[in-house]
Amino acid sequence: MLVVVRKDQPKIAMGLLSYLPRLHDVASVQREIEWYQADDCRDILLWQSPITQHYVAVVGIEKIFDSAVLRLVVFGPEVAENERNQVGAEIYEALQMRYADKVLVGTIATQPILTEWRKLANG
Secondary structure, three states, X not given: OEEEOOOXXXXXXXXXXXXXXXXXXXXXXXXXXXXXXXXXXXXXXEEEOOOOOOEEEEEEEEEEOOEEEEEEEEEOOOOOHHHHHHHHHHHHHHHHHHOOOOEEEEOOOOHHHHHHHHHHHOO
């Protein structure tokens, strides 16, 4: 389940974002969250595992015209490497439903993930 990170509860998202190599310290993680929360066209969302009820991933979305741009997806360590495709597929399906009026697209970094997901989903 996707959950919007509220401005008064960023700690779980901060913990997950800290797994990104480019966000190497607390200040850079805080700036990233503040960037998403500073504009209504951006969302930072947590993915709650339906099995464990733990937050296991964080997703950054930017709404631009008729597109929802997947800017980042970060999995926590409890999502094993071999489970990331399955968990990712659940996340992308939920994003597609959440932003049903928009086309889900990626950045240079995230588009290959979405392309692979669409290939697998379409058989």
